[in-house]
Amino acid sequence: MQESSSVVELANRLRGEVDRYSPGGKLPSSRALVERFRVSPVTVSRALAQLAAEGLVVTRPGAGAFRAGPRTPLVAQGDTSWQEVALSADGAADLVPRTVDAxxxxxxxxxxxxxxxxxxxxxxxxxLQPEKAMAAALSRAGRRPGAWGRPPLDGLPELRSWFARGIGDTVTAADVLISAGGQSALTTALRALAPPGAPVLVESPTYPGMLAIARAAGLRPVPVPVDADGVKPALLADAFRATGARVFVCQPLFQNPTGAVLSAERRPEVLRIARAAGAFVVEDDFVRRLVHEDSGPLPRPLAADDPDGVVVHVASLTKATSPSFRVGALAARGPVLERLRAIQVVDTFFVSRPLQEATLELVGSPAWxxxxxxxxxxxxxxxxxxxxxxxxxxxxxxxxxxxxxxxxxxxxxxxxxxxxxxxxxxxxxxxxxxxxxxxxxxxxxxxxxxxxxxxxxxxxxxxxxxxxxxxxxxxxxxxxxxxxxxxxxx
The missing domain is CATH 3.90.1150.10 (Aspartate Aminotransferase, domain 1)
Incomplete structure (x- = not known):
């Protein structure tokens, strides 16, 4: 049984037993619950945390868990029907109505x-997640001098250098911004590159999370078909001419959902077509570290072969680590980098420094x-x-x-x-x-x-x-x- 299922089941059983205790009464110890329900200490800890979040128990470090006192009666629900009018009117004048569909x-x-x-x-x-290595990295990171201070807005220089080396020898730390995962980086990129109402070219099929970002920003996704060799250049050129789009979002490596890899013949064509259209290519390089054992040499990121600043590169460590290890990077050249930086600072200020320090500890360890x-x-x-x-x-x-x-x-x-x-x-x-x-x-x-x-x-x-x-x-x-x-x- 999965850990999450065990936590839910244990929380349900304990929830049904809490009423047996008077307010302030002590529940059985964690060890007793482990032995009784034959679950791990982690499961017990998470189940008690769930009950504490619901206000049913109070946990006291070193003392145990206790039934909480009487709860304050719920406040009567108000009438929120007015919000339907307000939210509908919000986008009435938009060229492309914003739709937030997750x-x-x-x-x-x-x-x-x-x-x-x-x-x-x-x-x-x-x-498949490096849980022990991540835990050790977090522990070491928390003891680093200055680990709990304010980080540089662009990210720690050592981490920016590490991401730059992973992209290619033509990219430097000065071209990189640390982001809170790939989804955040894609959101920043689309906001920076396309105004509301504009078309944005996307692979078809493509990642639903990117489509959701585009529509929430009031952009109009325009599909360009892909096959086993990636996006079709002739159709990409046609789409640029027909729409006047200035952005194309793609996943050249192990595309989601088809798994396609942009062929060596098409890679320079995609860059040439975008450059001729005066457009940016947002390269979502999201699973480079999820290569299979029998794969041959991987192609370099498009950004590594782009001297003209056409590519805005997005990378992330999340897929190779954990859903909660949300660290990624944006890489770009030229004036667009300043716009990306400004939007990211306004949206998030900066990425948690302890998490950045933990990332350096993790990728620099033999465990990585x-x-x-x-x-x-x-x-x-x-x-x-x-x-x-x-x-x-x-x-x-x-x-x-x-x-x-x-x-x-x-x-x-x-x-x-x-x-x-x-x-x-x-x-x-x-x-x-x-x-x-x-x-x-x-x-x-x-x-x-x-x-x-x-x-x-x-x-x-x-x-x-x-x-x-x-x-x-x-x-x-x-x-x-x-x-x-x-x-x-x-």
Missing amino acids: SGVVVCLAAPPPGVIEFSGGYPHPT PRHLRTLSAELRGRRDAMTAGLRLHLPELALPHIPSGGYHLWLRLPEGADETALHSAALRAGVALTPGRAYFSAEPPAAHVRLSFAAVAGTAEITEGLRRLRTACDEALGAAETVRHTPPGL
């Missing part, structure tokens, strides 16, 4: 219900290269287990491309299939997947689903998840086939 992101961020296998996750399973090697091997094993299982048990789900990096597979459903129906059937069968609709900024050419092989505990869980998915496909796709072959009027 549904496509929440699917990848929200933990599924207990017992449901997570093929929808956007982050590696805790067993060991973790990356282990992660690379594990991802390959899980990818192979999922692809083999799909071919054997679910051949009707088309897998056009097997990536050599990243954490997911992109599957095309049979003609006439309903991905929403499959998603619902899968949840009933006990497996969570990601419907493909959210990855398209316009009408999708077919129904798709994305399956993550990194968010599960291992290959045994992949096998069980595919067994459950077979049941869901029999229900959802079988029903669609019946409807498709039923004569009209019956």
Whole structure:
């Protein structure tokens, strides 16, 4: 059972027992709860913290947990219906109405219900995260001189240099800004490069979180199709001419969701086309460290081969570490760097210095290269287990491309299939997947689903998840086939 499920179950059981104690009464010790419920001390600690957050218990270090006193009655709810008018009127004059829709992101961020296998996750399973190394890095970082002081606005110089070296020898620390993860960096980049109402070119399909950023900023995402070699240059040039866009957002390495890698032939073409259009390329290099063990040499980031400042590069450590290790970087050249810096300072001031110090401790430790090697091997094993299982048990789900990096597979459903129906059937069968609709900024050419092989505990869980998915496909796709072959009027 996953740790999060154990915490929820223990909190529920303790919640039902709190009333047995009088206000101020002491609950059983943590050791007693560990022995009674056969869970880990961490689970007990987190369950008690949940009850404390709800105001049911009070924890006192060294003394234990106690039932809280009587709670203050809830204040009567007011009438908030007026907000519908205010929020609707807010964007009435916008050229492109702003829409704040996080549904496509929440699917990848929200933990599924207990017992449901997570093929929808956007982050590696805790067993793939360097938890011990991160804990040790945080401990060492907290003792560094000045670790709790105010950091430089652009980020610690040593960390900026580390990110610059990872991009290429043409990038220096002076070109880099430290950000609070990749999502924050993308938000800053789009705000800096495109005014509200402007078109922004995006790959199709593409990352739903980026589409959400664009729409929340009042931008108009315009799709440019990709294939196994990345974005199609001729269509990119056509889109620039047709829209007058000044920004193209792409993921040249292990693209989300297709897993495509921009080919060596297309890389200079993309830069040339953007430069001729007077446009920026936002390069979201989000999974460079999630390369699989059998991958060949990786292409350099586009930013490494860009002397003219066309590329605004976004990098992040989050995917290779933990969802909560939110450290990333923006890299750019020329006047745009000052605009990026100004927007980031206004939005966030700076990234937590202890977290930056911990990042330096982590990536400078012997544990870091060991973790990356282990992660690379594990991802390959899980990818192979999922692809083999799909071919054997679910051949009707088309897998056009097997990536050599990243954490997911992109599957095309049979003609006439309903991905929403499959998603619902899968949840009933006990497996969570990601419907493909959210990855398209316009009408999708077919129904798709994305399956993550990194968010599960291992290959045994992949096998069980595919067994459950077979049941869901029999229900959802079988029903669609019946409807498709039923004569009209019956």
